Amino acid sequence: MAAEPTADGVERGEGLFVASVERTMRVLEAVAANQAPIGLTEIAAATGFGKSAVQRLTHTLTSVGYLEKDPATRRYRMTVRALDLAHGFLVTDPLINEGLLHLIDASERCGETVNMGKLEGTDFIYVARLPAHRMNVAAALIGRRQPAYCASGGRAIMSLLPRQEVEALLDARPLRALTPLTTTDRGRILEIVEQARLEGFCATNQEVLLGELAVSAPISDQFGRPVGAVQSSVSTASWTLEAVREKLAPQVMEAARLISRPRLAKR
Amino acid sequence: MAAEPTADGVERGEGLFVASVERTMRVLEAVAANQAPIGLTEIAAATGFGKSAVQRLTHTLTSVGYLEKDPATRRYRMTVRALDLAHGFLVTDPLINEGLLHLIDASERCGETVNMGKLEGTDFIYVARLPAHRMNVAAALIGRRQPAYCASGGRAIMSLLPRQEVEALLDARPLRALTPLTTTDRGRILEIVEQARLEGFCATNQEVLLGELAVSAPISDQFGRPVGAVQSSVSTASWTLEAVREKLAPQVMEAARLISRPRLAKR
DNA sequence: GTCATTGTATCGCTGACCGATACTTGTTAT
DNA sequence: ATAACAAGTATCGGTCAGCGATACAATGAC
Incomplete structure (x- = not known):
């Protein structure tokens, strides 16, 4: 038994x-x-x-x-009692403790919505959100989940995972399109993740929500393992994907770098 | 039985x-x-x-x-699973849905930390937070509780409650001082609540946390019952209580007014 | 009105869960 | 080192908490 x-x-x-x-x-x-x-x-x-x-x-x-x-x-x-439990998580989570300050800095510096999230199962889940302009309220809440394969945050995190784990993530659930612009081709997603690994960030164009551009950079621990991502999302009304890559990506990467633990020297 | x-x-x-x-x-x-x-x-x-x-x-x-x-x-x-439950609450709570937009507006307008909270038991509990400057991280989390009797938000909410319920709240737990500046005198608190009722807001001077000034205005439903409060907290390093009353209180009241349901005509 | 659906109340049987206790592991003191 | 202790883990049989079935009541749809 x-x-x-x-x-x-x-x-x-x-x-x-x-x-x-x-x-x-x-x-x-x-x-x-x-x-x-x-x-x-x-x-x-x-x-x-x-x-x-x-x-x-x-x-x-x-x-x-x-x-x-x-x-x-x-x-x-x-x-509202559910928030007691959530508070218990937020207080003890090292990512929140060490990351929130840098997140606030980043938010002030770039004046746009800045978020932090982590991987949970096959989802990217927001753990901290600093909405800047008026925006979709439901989309601005802590605890919101997005499939990792199409969220910029999820892809950024995957960019620091070994190939094998990335593939496991992509195989764990069907790759459905959330918008007409969602990339659902497994091979193409692997390419995007690889590109994110090379560039240090991942920008997406309305793959989760129409009208929303997003850019993320991974946060890593002292072993180089990803523990989360800094993400910024902006409206297509005032941004283009190119502008996001040029203006926002560096800010997001800098915040993620500050939050990441310095990598230990190999012994 | x-x-x-x-x-x-x-x-x-x-x-x-x-x-x-x-x-x-x-x-x-x-x-x-x-x-x-x-x-x-x-x-x-x-x-x-x-x-x-x-x-x-x-x-x-x-x-x-x-x-x-x-x-x-x-x-x-x-x-992080606790956030799933919290998300379930946030998504269905009308206060969040209707309030967050106005809260973001208020945050941009006054450039300071703006929060929203509600009464739960004898505590004031934060349900939405928009931190502006670098601040104490632990103090900036959703789900944080403060005793209603000393938090500006709690007092603002009490200002719309019938006297009897206010007294019940004050009697429900010992009035302990959280800082040397906390008002713990029952009669004095009743006066402060009464003043808040007349002025439409409540400002407090470091009664919960040293170095923190706070000002709150109550949010009411269509029957005039309080359902929460808009609150703003700032540092004593850059603000005085007077400045808070003059500059911040109107912003907070305006946000609370916008979130509140219009009061039904008595029939 | 009638019917379909959803929520509420009751009850007897039984195996899931309780508490006690023994064992293992880790930590502190000497 | 070694003992003494505390914290965590594993095991087990007896019993009553909680299970499912079912009957009843309240909605609301038509």
Whole structure:
């Protein structure tokens, strides 16, 4: 009865695994993943749990303060308590601690939206955002995810990963186009990543969101491994890809360089 | 066997309450509340659960990806997954959706750190932050809590609450001084709140953090109930309390006014 | 109105989880 | 070095928390 590896990669069995904990988190995820309040049956469908189980879990999560039920619609949403957990992460994450100051500097220097993010699974996820001009609000939030293969931040990070890991990332999920301009050709993405490795940054043209240009540079630890990326996104209304490469890329690279740990000498 | 209310306000019993869910969240809270990675025994102490239970819970939370164990120190910390939950909250919260644009405007207009927060329990908690100059990083994070009675944001919100609720807030916890300048006199705080009600804003002088001046204005819904506050914090190195009241307060009030829902006519 | 759908309440059975405890590893003191 | 201690890990049998089924109630769609 040893460690039966299961389809989804989470190792159950093993004696110490508490199923209710997993169910709890899955329900929270289902609620959080929805852009709007979500009903009982929808949660059941999203998680695959029975209605009874979901009923108990949401009830409890509500009474401990993490979910909130709109009495009129009977739909659930996350509460501000989620920010307590997020705060716990932000406070202990070295990238935030060491990077935020430089990020603020960069933001003031270039006067545009500057962000920081890291790789989580196959996604690039924003961990710090300093929006400059009015912009799409939903797009400006911490915790937003973008597929690594098409986000400039994701590609920048990949540029410091060994080829093998990059390929694994690209194979891990279908390469779908988010906009008509998204590059979905595996070989072409590998070329872009390679170019990013040579240039030290990666600029993209509306591959995630129409009207948005983005440029990123990777942040590395003392071993040269990427731990995140500095990213800046601007509107096509006031920028061209060329201007981004010339004006913004150096700023982003400089910020990333300052945040990166100096590389240890090989011994 | 109806709804035995328990000491901490959380209603257990009641058939639908799942104890493991509560335990799960308590463990996450214990980890998140720590400013640094935390060990098994410390979690057990913080939560009051047995070591075995904590062992199982942390094990499971780790394997589903919300906690991370440093293999060297065997201590746990939150992972970036916490941001997924936070993102779920931010996306559905109307205050964020309607407020962030105005907040960005205000930030550009006054060139100083501008924040938004809401009341949660007896704390003022930041839900959006736009840091301007280099500043204390830990102080600049989303999810940071401050006691409502001494934070300018908390007082601004209280200024729109009925007297009775304000008093309840002040009685709910001991009024401790966070700095030598913190007002801890209950009567004096009530006066300050009253003054905020008359002026439409509340400015404080280093009552939470030495070197930090803050000014806030409340955001209200269509019934005139406060739902949050716009706040700006600046350094004593470049500002005086007077300058804050004259220059910054109007900006903050304007932003709060724009975010607030127009008050419905009484019928 | 009727019907379909979603949310709520109840209940008895059972295996997942609990707590105790023994073991291992790492750290501190002498 | 070695002991003494603390922190973390592994194991196990008994039992009651929580599971699923199902019946009931409330919405709202038509």
